[in-house]
Amino acid sequence: MSWLDGNTSNGTDDAPAGRQAPTRDRLIRAFMHLVQQRGYAAVGTAEILKAATAPRGSLYHHFPTGKSGLAVAAIADLTDDIVYALHHAAGSKRNLGKLLNQMAAARAGWLRQTNWSEGPLFTVLTHEAVPHEPDIAAALIAASEAVTGAFADLFVTHGFTPDIARRHAQLARATLDGAMTLSRAARSSEALTEAGTFLALHLSKPDSSGTRS
Amino acid sequence: MSWLDGNTSNGTDDAPAGRQAPTRDRLIRAFMHLVQQRGYAAVGTAEILKAATAPRGSLYHHFPTGKSGLAVAAIADLTDDIVYALHHAAGSKRNLGKLLNQMAAARAGWLRQTNWSEGPLFTVLTHEAVPHEPDIAAALIAASEAVTGAFADLFVTHGFTPDIARRHAQLARATLDGAMTLSRAARSSEALTEAGTFLALHLSKPDSSGTRS
DNA sequence: CTATTAGTAGACTGATCGGTCTAGTTTTGG
DNA sequence: CCAAAACTAGACCGATCAGTCTACTAATAG
Numbered sequence: 333m334s335w336l337d338g339n340t341s342n343g344t345d346d347a348p349a350g351r352q353a354p355t356r357d358r359l360i361r362a363f364m365h366l367v368q369q370r371g372y373a374a375v376g377t378a379e380i381l382k383a384a385t386a387p388r389g390s391l392y393h394h395f396p397t398g399k400s401g402l403a404v405a406a407i408a409d410l411t412d413d414i415v416y417a418l419h420h421a422a423g424s425k426r427n428l429g430k431l432l433n434q435m436a437a438a439r440a441g442w443l444r445q446t447n448w449s450e451g452p453l454f455t456v457l458t459h460e461a462v463p464h465e466p467d468i469a470a471a472l473i474a475a476s477e478a479v480t481g482a483f484a485d486l487f488v489t490h491g492f493t494p495d496i497a498r499r500h501a502q503l504a505r506a507t508l509d510g511a512m513t514l515s516r517a518a519r520s521s522e523a524l525t526e527a528g529t530f531l532a533l534h535l536s537k538p539d540s541s542g543t544r545s
Numbered sequence: 546m547s548w549l550d551g552n553t554s555n556g557t558d559d560a561p562a563g564r565q566a567p568t569r570d571r572l573i574r575a576f577m578h579l580v581q582q583r584g585y586a587a588v589g590t591a592e593i594l595k596a597a598t599a600p601r602g603s604l605y606h607h608f609p610t611g612k613s614g615l616a617v618a619a620i621a622d623l624t625d626d627i628v629y630a631l632h633h634a635a636g637s638k639r640n641l642g643k644l645l646n647q648m649a650a651a652r653a654g655w656l657r658q659t660n661w662s663e664g665p666l667f668t669v670l671t672h673e674a675v676p677h678e679p680d681i682a683a684a685l686i687a688a689s690e691a692v693t694g695a696f697a698d699l700f701v702t703h704g705f706t707p708d709i710a711r712r713h714a715q716l717a718r719a720t721l722d723g724a725m726t727l728s729r730a731a732r733s734s735e736a737l738t739e740a741g742t743f744l745a746l747h748l749s750k751p752d753s754s755g756t757r758s
Numbered sequence: 759c760t761a762t763t764a765g766t767a768g769a770c771t772g773a774t775c776g777g778t779c780t781a782g783t784t785t786t787g788g
Numbered sequence: 789c790c791a792a793a794a795c796t797a798g799a800c801c802g803a804t805c806a807g808t809c810t811a812c813t814a815a816t817a818g
Contacts, residue, residue, distance in 0.1 A: 355765080371673035374586035377806060387767045388807085394765085398807065449676040458730040459669045460584035463662040469732075476731040502727065502736045503720070503743050510723025514715065517671040518689040519682075523715045530716050534747050568795080590776060600797045601777085607795085611777065 356394045358384040360409055363402045368450035372403065372460040400467050403457060407471040410453055411478050418482035422489040429536035431486075432504060436528025439512055440521035448519050452512050454479075480505060491538045500535050507531055569607045571597040573622055576615045581663035585616065585673040585681075613680050616670060620684040623666055624691050631695035635702040642749035644699075645717060649741025652725055653734035661732050665725050667692075693718060704751045713748050720744055 352358070362383035366375040377399055381388055395401035421431055442450070454475060461468035480501045487497035511527035565571070575596035579588040590612055594601055608614035634644055655663070667688060674681035696714035701707060724740035 369676050371584060371586055373584055374673060376804070378804080387765095388769095389767055389809095390765065392807075451672040451675070454730060455668070455726050456672045458726055459664040459672070460587060462664070462729055462732075463582050472730045473732065476727065480727075480731075499739050499743075502724075502739045506723035506727050506736050506740055507716070507720045508723065509726055510719035510721065511715075513668050513671055513722055513726075514689060514693075514719050516675055517667060517685045518693075519675075519686065523719050526712050526715045527719055530712075530747075534743075589774070591774080600795095601799095602779090602797055603795065605777075 355384070355386050355390050359386055359391060359394060359402060360406050364406050364410070364453060365450065367403075367406070367456060368453050371456055372399075397467070400465055403461070403465075403468045404471045406453065407457065407468070407475050411475040414479050415482040418479075418486055422482075422486040425489070427536070428486075428490045429532035432531040432535060433528040435504075436508060436511065436524045436531065439508060440515065440524040440528075443512065443515055443524070444521060448516050451516050452509060455509055455513065487535075490536075493538075496538070504531055504535060568597070568599050568603050572599055572604060572607060572615060573619050577619050577623070577666060578663065580616075580619070580669060581666050584669055585612075610680070613678055616674070616678075616681045617684040619666065620670065620681070620688050624688040627692050628695040631692075631699055635695075635699040638702070640749070641699075641703045642745035645744040645748060646741040648717075649721060649724065649737045649744065652721060653728065653737040653741075656725065656728055656737070657734060661729050664729050665722060668722055668726065700748075703749075706751075709751070717744055717748060 353361070359380065362380050363375075366380060366383060369375075377388070377391060380399075380402070381391060391402070392398060395405065397404075454472060457468055458472055462472070463469075480498065483501035483505060484494070484497040487500045488494060492500060507527045507530070508524075511523040514523035515521050566574070572593065575593050576588075579593060579596060582588075590601070590604060593612075593615070594604060604615070605611060608618065610617075667685060670681055671685055675685070676682075693711065693714045696718060697707070697710040700710035700713045705713060720740045720743070721737075724736040727736035728734050
């Protein structure tokens with residue numbers, strides 16, 4: 333349900349009335365979950381197909397460029413989700429500190445829920461694809477820009493200047509993402525808890541900030 | 546040369562006097578670089594062997610458990626490097642803020658130097674191996690504990706209580722690591738620069754801190 | 759009803775995967 | 789000098805890889 337950027341993936345996780353989601357969506361969702369679990373290269377197309385209960389022909393019909401096309405589509409979908417959730421969060425003028433803390437808590441909850449079996453999609457894809465998969469790398473640049481922008485909008489909403497907002501957006505993203513990695517490595521939400529506390533403490537009021545340019 | 550934890554990998558990057566490093570070390574080094582570039586699953590043993598100029602038999606002689614054994618050894622080597630560098634940094638009682646900033650700068654330098662073609666080993670392995678490679682997952686837990694401990698020692702040296710030191714260690718690690726991922730995704734050192742500035746600003750003096758337990 | 763397009767279905771392919779195995783070579787130590 | 793151990797060497801294996809291709813069915817539209 334994409335609670336506050338959470339990274340859960342597209343809202344289409346539910347099969348509302350027994351009806352099956354379209355093949356294309358099922359492929360994207362299966363891809364996301366499997367890649368979040370074990371990485372891009374380790375997940376074979378056969379496994380994705382099986383998880384999505386789709387035949388091979390459908391994959392190359394919907395995604396003529398194959399696996400990498402699937403990755404690009406997954407990145408775009410998740411980006412939309414995250415941006416939407418962040419703008420929604422900016423709308424509900426809740427306390428910023430609480431919001432940041434909640435983001436960390438949501439991520440920790442997700443990790444625990446999946447028994448640390450899934451990780452953040454962008455991070456996984458970044459480290460596997462950047463040097464040798466140009467399409468995926470380009471999609472990740474776009475995603476990064478969009479998500480950082482949406483995060484910055486949130487800070488602007490709470491009274492930060494655009495410059496500081498962008499810096500804080502980078503920082504919040506980095507800290508949350510890094511804490512997810514540490515948490516997964518150590519199988520403990522300790523790092524995420526600490527990250528939430530710290531971000532809430534230092535990024536919630538437009539004063540202290542960092543060096544201005 | 547492992548400047549302040551940098552993540553560069555073992556000190557054995559040099560071939561001091563024309564003499565070739567032992568096969569085992571060459572295998573570990575080749576593994577590290579290739580995995581940092583493209584990930585664990587994407588790198589085949591054949592490629593590692595070629596990069597290390599070693600025959601297949603040597604790999605399974607030195608690492609009977611094969612690729613995963615290589616990963617475990619690489620993790621152990623890198624952990625030692627990082628812990629050593631951090632304890633060294635703790636010894637030279639330099640300004641803590643400067644030190645943190647320098648760590649971020651060193652990482653940014655490394656990313657740029659490699660044209661964003663290499664990423665942090667632990668992060669890459671964490672997201673590819675945690676759910677289905679028990680040996681690697683265990684090695685990562687140990688590595689995480691050791692590195693966080695060494696980082697905490699650094700903070701203790703600078704006057705923080707052990708509790709706060711550990712929290713700050715987690716936070717510094719998370720922020721630096723996450724900033725590396727963002728930087729690589731966006732192919733820009735922006736996130737790392739901001740991370741360095743912020744850590745130096747908020748983690749260098751034993752006062753503000755977070756909620757105590 | 760028919761022609762066209764969208765989508766499903768899965769057999770098949772050459773390449774590559776990690777790992778095993780046998781044989782040779784080099785080093786060690788008694 | 790010689791036997792055991794350490795190490796190098798690479799042919800070989802079944803499994804699996806991403807992607808192609810042909811055949812078929814379902815939906816659309818004129």
